[in-house]
Amino acid sequence: MSRTSNPIAARTASPVQRQLRPTAKVLPEHARAHNRSLVLGHLFHEGPSSRADIARSTGLTRVTVSDLVAALLAEGLVADLGVRAESRVGKPATLVGLRSSEHHVVVVDLADDATVHGAVMTLVGDVVVREHVTGAGATGTAAVTLVEDLCRRLVERASRPVIGVGISSPGVIDAGGRVVEAPNRGWYGEPLAARLTGVLGLPVHVANDANTRALGEYTYGGAAADAMIVTVGQGVGAGMLVDGALVRGRGHAAGEIGHVTVVDEDTAGETPEPCACGRTGCLETVLSAPALRRRTAGLTPQDADATLASVGRMLGRALAPVVSALNLAEVLLSGPPELLDGSLREAVATTLRDRTMPVIGHDLRVRMAALDEDAALAGAAVLVLSGQLGIT
Amino acid sequence: MSRTSNPIAARTASPVQRQLRPTAKVLPEHARAHNRSLVLGHLFHEGPSSRADIARSTGLTRVTVSDLVAALLAEGLVADLGVRAESRVGKPATLVGLRSSEHHVVVVDLADDATVHGAVMTLVGDVVVREHVTGAGATGTAAVTLVEDLCRRLVERASRPVIGVGISSPGVIDAGGRVVEAPNRGWYGEPLAARLTGVLGLPVHVANDANTRALGEYTYGGAAADAMIVTVGQGVGAGMLVDGALVRGRGHAAGEIGHVTVVDEDTAGETPEPCACGRTGCLETVLSAPALRRRTAGLTPQDADATLASVGRMLGRALAPVVSALNLAEVLLSGPPELLDGSLREAVATTLRDRTMPVIGHDLRVRMAALDEDAALAGAAVLVLSGQLGIT
DNA sequence: TTTGTAAGGAAGGTCTACTAACAAACATGT
DNA sequence: ACATGTTTGTTAGTAGACCTTCCTTACAAA
Known part of the structure; x- marks a missing residue:
């Protein structure tokens, strides 16, 4: 094997350069803010708790938690709720809770x-x-x-x-x-x-x-930390969650899947339609709410279901590589349930399972979003x- | 609009529950470790620098940087390189550098x-x-x-x-x-x-x-922070970088795209072939190095190019949704250049641009990986x- | 009544990074 | 030649954050 052209070795003299990202320094006060968020997050997700509960959950000591809670009490973000009703061994706990209705x-x-x-x-x-x-x-x-x-x-x-x-x-x-x-x-x-x-x-x-x-689906709707939420309305968009964080993408355009081509000349039973974007066969031409309504208008329920299933298969084909590449836990559909929550959703699920390897498709969930129009x-x-x- | 079934409102009484991720507390020593990494990272990427340089780059004060550098000197990770050769106004800087060959x-x-x-x-x-x-x-x-x-x-x-x-x-x-x-x-x-x-x-x-x-491509090869590196060898795999971090996925299987179906009965000019995984039409049946060699064996250069371009188009079709969903900056191909770095790569690039909206495909780069077999x-x-x- | 357990607080210590001030070393202008 | 300004790196002191240790309070179980 020729190693002379090793690009790593070639760089030895000069350092390994790269566009530096603005990696932020961490000050003690940032640690404090982080731990404060830990306390708030615990109270938000778990409800009223004792300081000792919070300490166990966060890994901080009771002393530190008491200190943080005192600051939050002073700020008015947290309220003292008195002694816990149920009583176990030991000194009864005094509960504190997020004053969620007071802000x-x-x-x-x-x-x-x-x-x-x-x-x-x-x-x-x-x-x-x-x-x-x-x-x-x-x-x-x-x-x-x-x-x-x-x-x-x-x-x-x-x-x-x-x-x-x-x-x-x-x-x-x-x-x-x-x-x-x-x-x-x-x-x-x-x-x-x-x-x-x-x-x-x-x-x-x-x-x-x-x-x-x-x-919203992640915080209030129980969505998984690795999930894709496909939103169907006038157009089609998506929100990507990777490891609990929103993906923004290189040009802040992550999730813009409405204008991915999904219909080709050779797509069985379909003809690419012109899209508002100037191209043809975009996902929006088949999956947007208006497109779905237009395609199912006047059909018998059976025919409508078949049409919706066909769209579901196209979406499934498009999402299979995304689900595989990211090993997503969930795909959520957000939009009119009468259009999405039936044969379309089922077709997405079966298509995804058919077109991905078992380790990817096995425990993948395809469901409707939990939240409504709000x-x-x-x-x-x-x-x-x-x-x-x-x-x- | 009916709001009575608002699932958010319905949860008001009970707190918003979720599978809690092990969110870690942050101690002062963690802040120290983080800032230490900032110094090391600067020296790694920028090469020998003065303490003042590092302070400007990291945002830390010169005092703190001196302290961190002193610790790193004591550890032997960093060496004093004497005064900087070029001389500018002010006291000459003493350079410190990562002892990269000493470890x-x-x-x-x-x-x-x-x-x-x-x-x-x-x-x-x-x-x-x-x-x-x-x-x-x-x-x-x-x-x-x-x-x-x-x-x-x-x-x-x-x-x-x-x-x-x-x-x-x-x-x-x-x-x-x-x-x-x-x-x-x-x-x-x-x-x-x-x-x-x-x-x-x-x-x-x-x-x-x-x-x-x-x-490796990210750190040594100059890959973008939002990139997908497709590795073609015996099989086909991929590594996903989102915001500079590796995506692991729900079941640690992110990047397993080798067995995504890309060839269907209706795919123009192609017939789905059986795959080792038991299904047919997987990406590996057309894109792995053996598959590419088999498909191009004995063909004229023109025909081989056409075949490779056809595979490139299939890969492009599969990647278009991924590139759109994540708004990737780069797609890198890693593998035999004689197979990948030609009509195949070009077909991937044009297919991706054809099948995504301009904001996604415009400044997308499709190139070969910079690093070789190592x-x-x-x-x-x-x-x-x-x-x-x-x-x- | 005694024993054990748990919650919460107080005191003191360590670690971290900051600000302020300063000496050293050099380039530059007069 | 010499004063001036600039930049570097260090010293000293300060503030914040969390820790460990010890104590009091309050209850259940024996």
């Missing part, structure tokens, strides 16, 4: 072109106030103003301290809340989060609607919980 | 069924010693003993302190170095890392060979660098 989150969903939906929510996702504005056709700065006004009204109507604002929008959105590209609102490089923070004086988080849905709002709330409190 | 890593590659390849490497991936054992047919415990003996010999032949052992093996391997399933060696649930650590008294890291290749060994070394020094 509010303002959330906005921009998925609907005609109407902007907003709400005030508690930390556990209960809707306290609901508002909407009809902003048909508003684009550019006008659309930003629309969102601004809605947020302001919601903040005013919140009866508790508002922890932050979460916004779910279609389009390509970067981690800093800048809308890189959202054709439906005419936003290109719009610094939405920064602008709203300036106006409202509150932390604002913005993310793609398919991604927020995925977050999933995007709930996910927007998770943006805030995650960003401000570290709860995931 | 060794022992690496083993188990991809070859007939021979086990091993090497002693420096921290920058230079091969110092090369050894191999012919272990045709060794399985189960005998195969473990084979690896054990090879490691021991390599450790003995290492002329510098050995930081750890890295092993690259086909099969499904969990994060703790347990081989869940490796049919070629007859390993099922084999705790390889633990066993070797016990015998050698050194830190041992084990990972799937496609994954180690991906790590890529797996280099990746195994990265396992150790990453696990012991925190360098990625």
Whole structure:
């Protein structure tokens, strides 16, 4: 074997260079914030607990937990709930609990072109106030103003301290809340989060609607840590969860699967249809809610089922490589149940199992998303919980 | 809109429950370890630097960096290189550098069924010693003993302190170095890392060979942080990098794309062939090195190119959903260049661009892997660098 | 009543990184 | 030649964060 051209050896003289990622230093206070999030996360997921419970769960000592809880009590995020009712051996525990109804989150969903939906929510996702504005056709700065006004009204109507604002929008959105590209609102490089923070004086988080849905399903809907949530509405999108974290991708466009080609000339029983994007045979031409309705309109239930199953098989074909490459635990379908939760979903499941090796397809679950139409709002709330409190 | 069945609201009484991941507490010493890795990582990627350089790069103060460097000097991981040659304004800087040739890593590659390849490497991936054992047919415990003996010999032949052992093996391997399933060696649930650590008294890291290749390409080969490295050899595998981290997947089987179905009855110009896995039309039946050689044997160069292009199109079809879902920056092909680096690679690239939306396919790169046949060994070394020094 | 167990708090110690201040060593301008 | 400004690396002191150890409180079980 010739080793002279070893590219590793060739680099020995000069160091191994790479575009350095902004790896952040860690200060003691960051450790503190992390452990604080651990405590909050425990209370969020497990409910009222004693300090000793939290200590066991987090691995921190009781002393440290007491200290953190004291700080949280002072902040008002946590409340003393008195002694635990059930009594075991030893000194009875005093419970502390997250004051989830004593803090509010303002959330906005921009998925609907005609109407902007907003709400005030508690930390556990209960809707306290609901508002909407009809902003048909508003684009550019006008659309930003629309969102601004809605947020302001919601903040005013919140009866508790508002922890932050979460916004779910279609389009390509970067981690800093800048809308890189959202054709439906005419936003290109719009610094939405920064602008709203300036106006409202509150932390604002913005993310793609398919991604927020995925977050919502993970936090409130029991989705697995390695999952794909396919959202079917006017278009088709997806949120990807890998190891419990949202995948954003190189250009912040992860999950944009609506315009993957799935219908070819040689696809049995199908003809590629033109897509709004200018190409043909895109997933959206067969799987979007309008496309599904159009394709099943006027058919007998049997024929409609067959049609839906056919679409399910196409989706399954497309997802099989994704499921295999990431070894996903779950594929969730979010959208109209009358279209998705039947032969379509079953066809996706069987196709995925047929087209992947057993170790991949064996314990893969294909199910409907657990959350209803408020999933995007709930996910927007998770943006805030995650960003401000570290709860995931 | 009916909101009564809101599953979020329904959960308000009980807390939001989920399978808790082992979220680790962070102690001051962990912060220290993290910052230490930051210093080492800077020296690894940027080469000899002054303490002030490191401080600017990491965001830590010069005082802290001096302290960390002092500790690393005491450990012998870093050396004082004297004053910088070029002189600028101000006090001349004293350079410190990673003593990459003064420490060794022992690496083993188990991809070859007939021979086990091993090497002693420096921290920058230079091969110092090369050894191999012919272990045709060794399985189960005998195969473990084979690896054990090879490691021991390599450790003995290492002329510098050995930081750890890295092993690259086909099969499904969990994060703790347990081989869940490796049919070629007859390993099922084999705790390889633990066993070797016990015998050698050194830190041992084990990972799937496609994954180690991906790590090697990332660290030594300049691969992007969001990339897929497709490895073509006896079979077909892949390593997935998302945000610079290896994806392991729900059942540690991420990257197992060799048995995704890519050939159907309706695939133009192709007939599904039976696969060793018992199904038909798997990616391995067309893309493995033997399959490619068989399909192109005896053909004119033009016909061979057409055949390779056809396989490239099939691969492109399979990868388009993956590239879209994750918004990957790069797809790397690792394997025989005479088969892959031509019409096949070009077909993959054009197919991917044709079948994805512009925002996804626009700046996607499809190229050959930068590292040669030692890529797996280099990746195994990265396992150790990453696990012991925190360098990625 | 005694014993054992568990919860929570107080005191003291160690570790970590920061700020402030300074000396050393050099380039540059007058 | 000499003062000035710049950059480096170190010393000293401070604040934060978590730990270990010990104590008190409160209850169940024997």
